[in-house]
Amino acid sequence: MSSARLTISLLALLLTFSACHRRQADTSPVVARAYDHELHLNDLDGLVGEGVSEEDSATIVGNYIDQWIRQTVLLSKAEKNINDNFERQLGEYKNSLLIYAYEQQIVNQLLDTNVTDDQMAAYYEEHRDEFKLKNTIVKAVYVKAPAKSPAIAKLKKTLWKSNFGETDIVELEATARRHGLSGYYDADSWMSFFALQGVVPITTYNESLYLRQNRTIQLTDDSTTYLVRIIDYKVSDELSPLELQTENIRSIILNHRKLDILNRLQSDLLSEAEKSGDVKRYK
Numbered sequence: 001m002s003s004a005r006l007t008i009s010l011l012a013l014l015l016t017f018s019a020c021h022r023r024q025a026d027t028s029p030v031v032a033r034a035y036d037h038e039l040h041l042n043d044l045d046g047l048v049g050e051g052v053s054e055e056d057s058a059t060i061v062g063n064y065i066d067q068w069i070r071q072t073v074l075l076s077k078a079e080k081n082i083n084d085n086f087e088r089q090l091g092e093y094k095n096s097l098l099i100y101a102y103e104q105q106i107v108n109q110l111l112d113t114n115v116t117d118d119q120m121a122a123y124y125e126e127h128r129d130e131f132k133l134k135n136t137i138v139k140a141v142y143v144k145a146p147a148k149s150p151a152i153a154k155l156k157k158t159l160w161k162s163n164f165g166e167t168d169i170v171e172l173e174a175t176a177r178r179h180g181l182s183g184y185y186d187a188d189s190w191m192s193f194f195a196l197q198g199v200v201p202i203t204t205y206n207e208s209l210y211l212r213q214n215r216t217i218q219l220t221d222d223s224t225t226y227l228v229r230i231i232d233y234k235v236s237d238e239l240s241p242l243e244l245q246t247e248n249i250r251s252i253i254l255n256h257r258k259l260d261i262l263n264r265l266q267s268d269l270l271s272e273a274e275k276s277g278d279v280k281r282y283k
Helices: 003-018 054-081 084-110 117-126 152-159 166-178 193-199 207-213 242-275
Strands: 030-034 037-040 137-146 182-184 216-220 224-234
Touching: 030 054, 037 054, 084 242, 117 242, 137 152, 137 166, 137 193, 152 166, 152 224, 166 182
Parallel strands: none
Antiparallel strands: 030 037, 137 182, 137 224, 216 224
């Protein structure tokens, strides 16, 4: 065994022994030194767990010491060569972290996270210009069937009704299931028109005109017939439905509440410090 390996092995044994007979950090043996920094045996306490072999202990301790030396050398050089501007930036960063942590603690204590439907509706009405659609959305139901499926006629009869409603959706889904067909039957949920085009091969260069002229759609490719009923639609730049904006509005309201808490906190702390004489302005 090399002298270096022997030294590391001895350190590992000393570390194991020190778990039962711990010494003070200022008097424990120095196991490594880099410039003005020292690594003591107590600094390695807990590094090696019980039951670890001597060879593995030596490897763990040796790797830790090597890493400590590398980092300490870099840190020492950085401390000697750092400029005053970076030192100031470092201090500002530390101050920002402390302030942020304190503010988060206060927000967590005081923030009312309950946002009612009425509050969201009120915000929506007062800020309608903030909720314009960027893309066309639709409410739709559809069924996909083999191109020659005998169920197509029945499905069309249901989908093409002028007063198509909830009972027709139930009938549509039941017919599709009897014939083992796939489809989408949630007429109350909005989806992007682009998402609908992902499952139904609709091609158009004018979405608004297409949807205005095609509330019922039948398309057939090589093997599949697509039957679609457009329940409702809204094109880009129209007002987005409230139900699509509830989570967004909730986040906005909570953020406003956070800002109010922080503004009050700053004002209260400043007023308290001025009254106690801890803040003075010298002209």
